[in-house]
Every structure is written in structure tokens, then in C-alpha cells.
Amino acid sequence: MKRILFYAPEDIRVEEAEVPTPAKGEIVIKNVVTLTCGTDVKTYKRGYRYEPPFTMGHEAAGVVHAIGEGVTKFKVGDKVVAHNSASCGKCYYCKKGQESMCVDLIQNQFKNGAYAEYQLVPKKIVELNTFLIPEGMSYKQAALLEPLACALYGTEMTNFDIGDTVCVNGCGPIGLMFIRMCYLRGARVIACDLSDERLQLAKKLGAVETINIKDVKDQAQAVRDLTEDKRGVDAAIEAAGLPEVWSIALDMARPGGEVLFFGGTKKGLTVPVDTTKVHYEQLTLKGVFHTTPRHVNAAFEMLKMNAISADDFVQNEYPIEDTEKAILEHASGKVIKNCIVFPE
Template structure:
């Protein structure tokens, strides 16, 4: 009888209830790849999931930012082989539904999100055929695993920036400087914006300045965040675009009130279900404001993110601070939540 090989993985059972469990190492079916993870990074979504749950019923696995080595390939896989250094994005659209045909791949009615089936907080992870075909990449020899694992959040930020209309020299305010917020800072700066960054954490604001923010506003030290941002624009007219990356309805409202007449607000941070904001219809109409929601990312922007990583547009040295073993996943997530670090890494021993 063939020996059953075991691995450790993290399962979510409910708010503040995550457990490291032993399970079988998955086997690759046709078109699939099994990755032996070298690193998994913590994420704001992991924090939200740990604190309040997610939109799927538990139990389910966790983690979606990982990179490693190909451990096994299924029948028909020709672009990857055992031993290859790889990174796989966490999702892939069907490319068949109405929304995919309209080019709105993040709205795919059959969007496969791998972290809720084969989570990346695990020693081994199964990559379904659809992701292998669309969103899996060979990691260059000069790129380390932590850098490669930044693929998913960077692709989300690039998608958001691509959907935000601003010209070179325009002023853009980023509200929330968690990992993706900081990637918004960097990508807007590289696209030619004058960036204002807002956050509660001075640690994160310092990082925002390193990544290109011209001005910062410490929300914990101001009585009126909107007024302080407007003061940093000519004649106090407001910013050309404001990006919400905190996932809080009150910040959505503030971001909308920061923009100038004719300006744009991107609602990127995901909120709790059934939350609403009130919109001043007079202001919305006569100032010709635009609000756009953006969720997740698309294969186009995943590919762009991988190219940006190869160009060292961002560096893991700016985003990943401490290393933990999988048994200490709760500590890693709580430290991430504290704002004292940008991200932590779960490292897997051979």
C-alpha cells in the first residue's frame, strides 16, 4: 500500500478561530500542478477573515500570496516541470461568461478563487488547471520567493490604478496605507502623479514617503482629514482623484469629499456586507463627480504585475518584515493587523 504523505495547512473555522491541521498532500490531476511552497505572505484580507470572517461559510483554508517549487505535474502539463521555481496567482476567470466576453474578468460568474479550496498557508498547494493555464509564471533566477509572492496584491493595485483616470502631474490621494495602499502609492507615483498618503500608522506613512508619496497625513493626529488633504492642493480645490484602500464606509465618504469638482473616487477597499454610505446628490450632480468600485484583478493586470516585479518596480524589502513558522500563523496575522509591519512571511522548512 502506498504511503499517505502528510502536510500542515491552516483552516478557518470562524472569527478568531484558525487552526493548523494535518492533511494529505494533494495529488495533481490532469492539467494541475502541486507546488511545494517556500513562502506565504500575510494580507489584509487574511486579517479581515481572521477578525470577522469572509463571504464564504467556514470551514475553509486560508492564504493566497505564495511562491515555491513545482512538486508534481498532472497529465497534459507541458509548460511546467518538477523543480521549476514558480508563482501562481490565486484566481482565474472562465473566459466564457457574459462578463468575461465584455472584458470584465473580475466579475466572472465562475471566477475560481483558489484560496478557499486550496489555501496557500500550507506546505503544499494544488493549483487548478485554469490557473496553471492563465496565471502561473516561472520565477526568474534573480527573483526571490518573497518578491514573487507579491504578485497577487500588486496585480490588484495595478488594476485599480489602471481604472483611475488621472494625468501626469495630477494629485492623487491614497486613503489607507496597508500593503495594497502602499502599492497604490508606488504605482500612482510611477505613473506620474503627485501622491498624498493618509493612514493612522506613522510606520506605514514613512514607507509611503519612501515609495513616492509627496505628502502624508497622519489620521491619528488630525481632526479633519478631508480639510487637511484639501489644504495640500492648490487653492484648496481638492485632489484630482482619491483612492479608498481601507475598506471602511466612513473613509469612502471622506475620499469622495476630498476630490475637486469633476474629480474621481475609486472605491477599492472591501467593506462588510450590507454597509452603505450617504451621497450628497446636489454635490454629486453639480460637481460632476465620478465614483467607481473595483474588485480584485484580471489576467491582464496579473501579467502586468509580474512584469513590474521583474523590473523591481517594488521590492519585498519594503513590504515584508518578519518571518514565522506556520504554527505561529496567528501571531503573524495579529502583528500585520497592528500596523507595526507591512507584511509578514510564513517560511516552510524542508
């Protein structure tokens, strides 16, 4: 089979590998589609915390190719989507309901990445976070499971009430999903980005106000100007993964408001914080990473309800040999997501 391996920043290669054989409780999926992701872009540009070479890709859907001993939930030929992770359910953090902090969290993409014709899915993910694709749902729609689960988790972790104003900074795939989920939860959403095309989609997904940051001198003030008495937003969400946007988000929250940092930055970066502002304005600063099994299940239900549509999120199709081109086009901001397609 063909698969993508990461060797170093800006060095990914298509290599031949054996089709995996599932052990007890595991399954092998023959992928039909794999979507590009902002994490893939970051990995391609600067690597990851694991030592290369490692595999890549974590938003995929396909058909069960083989099942291991004891698997009864799925059979060969089933159309399925598997999330990229699973928590242990036993450690301190899992017992506290903070499964994204699990000390034994499986992140399958770095061992069995989805940029491959066949993908091995470990037992825990099979049991916890793999789903039958219902009739009428496309593979592309199903493959949106992981990012939507992350956006759902982040939205629920953000403290706002129905009718409150929320600003989402960054209208990439995750930012757009945040916009949609906040809108469905009853927020008045402001969207900030530097792409008119993405801001137009943000409006379609529920943003009532949009700001192209290229058109304003002070992004935080421009957001404040759209709130009553210019007091600032009830919650500011950072979904760009840039330290300067972390700082801007801090300046647009109202006294007593919250700032959610979801976009991961390059390792080792720091952001200055005005301690007087945080203290006297009683700001809540919150970091959120990844998602939980409960939100993965909720995301799959939302996909079945067509709360978001792959038609809005997935643009161009490429063969696996053009994965680098697909990732670079994603990085350019000209598309929301691209799709690697495999013959069925």
C-alpha cells in the same frame, strides 16, 4: 502535510492533510513562503462568504512538487508563483474585459489555500496565471504578485492624467502599492494614514505629501489644503476598507474628480452620499474589485523590474504553527506584511 483551516471568526487551526495529487492540467506546489494579507485579517476577524471550514492564504511562491497529465509549461523542481484566481474567458463579463466580475471566477485560496505546505493549483490558473520565477528573484518578491496585480488594476481604473494630484487613503500593503503605481504613472501623490512608519515608507515609494490623520481635525480639508486653490484632488483612492474613510474620500475630490473605492468593507454596511454634491460637482464614484489576467501578467513584469521590493513590504518570518500570531501582528499595523516560511 500541515495546513490552516478557518472554522469561525478568530478560530483558525493547523491540521494535518494528505498531500494533494494533481489531476489533468494541474500542478502541486511545495510552498516556500506565504505572505499575510489584509483579506486574511478580515477573514480571521469576521469570516467570509463561504461556509466554514475552508482554507486560507493566497500570496505564496514555491517549487513544483508534482505535475498532472498534459502539463508541459512546468516541470518538477521549477520555482514558480501562482496567482490565486483565474477567470473563465467565456462569460459575458470576460468578453467585456471585466474578468474580475467573471461568473465562474476561481478563487483558489478557499479550497486550496496557501497557508499549507503543499498547494494544488487548478488547470485554469496553471494555464493563465502561473509563472516561472526568474534567476535572482526571491520567493518573497514573487509572492507579492497578487496584491500588486490588484493595485495595478485599481490604478489603471482610476481616471487621472500625468501631473494630476491623487490621494491614497490607507497605507497598508495595497495602499502603498497604489502609491507606487500612481507615482510611476506620473501622479502627484498625497498619502494619508495614522502610522508615521507607514507614511515614511509612503514617501520612499513616491508620495510627495503625507498626512497623519491623528494630527488633523478634518482629513478631507487637510488634503484639500495641499491642492491648488484648495479645490481638492483629481482622484481620491480609498484603500482602508472602512466606511468612514469612504465618506472622507468623497469630501476630498475636486469638482469633476473621481473617487475610487478599493477597500472592501464589512458586508451590509452603507455609506451616506450627498446627492447634491455628486450631481452638481459631477463626481465619478467607482468601485473596483480584485484584478484581471492582463494586470497579473503586468504585475509579474513589474516585479521583475523591481518596481517594488519585498524588502519594503515583508517583515517577520513565522512557522505555520504561528500563523495566527503573524496575522494579528499584520492587523496591528506594526508591520506591512509577515511571512510564513516552510522548509525547502
